[in-house]
Amino acid sequence: YVTHDQVEAMTMADRMIVMNAGRAEQIGTPLDVYERPATLFAAQFIGSPSMNVLEVEGREGALSVGDMRLPNPTGHSGPVMLGLRPEHLTPDPQGPIAMQVQLAEPLGANTLLHGKLPTGQGFTASLPGVHAVSHGGEALRLGIKPANMHLFDRATGMRLG
Secondary structure, eight states: OOOSOHHHHHHHOSSEEEEETTEEEEEEOHHHHHHSOSBHHHHHHSSSSOOEEEEEEEETTEEEETTEEEEOSSOOOEEEEEEEOGGGOEEOTTOSEEEEEEEEEEOSSEEEEEEEOTTSOEEEEEEESOOOOSSTTEEEEEEOOGGGEEEEETTTOBBOO
16 A cells, blocks of 8 residues: 555555655554654654654764754764754753744644754744743753754764664
C-alpha cells in the first residue's frame, strides 16, 4: 500500500518504508521511524508539525546554537544537525531554548506555538492544553530531555549515536 499521508501510514502500517528520490531512507515500524529516525529526511517527513532542525556545534560537552547551550546526548563534537520534535518540548523557566512566540494556535488538547529563536530561525512548540499568548514577541523558555534529541551528520543526514 502506498500513501503520502503520514497519519494514514502511522495508523495502518505494521512496517513502513520512507522513500526519498527512489531510495529507501528507512524501513521499520511506524514508532521506530518516529522515535529513532535513521536520517534527517525521515525525521522531517514523519511527525506533524514537522521536527525543528537546527544547525548546532558540538563542543565542551554541549551543543551550541547562537547563545543557547543544550545538552549533548552523544558527546559528538563539531557541526551537526539537531532535531527537536515540537511535542517533546516543555515549558521550563530555566530551559536552554529561548523562543519569541509570534503566533499561538489553540487546538483544544494542545496549543501550537510558532515563533523564532534568538538566531532568527523559525521554531515550533506543541504544548499540552491551552496556552494563550497576550502579544506577539512574548518570551518563552523551553526544555527538552536529552533522550528526545536527535543528532544527524550535517553532510550525509545520517543519524549520529
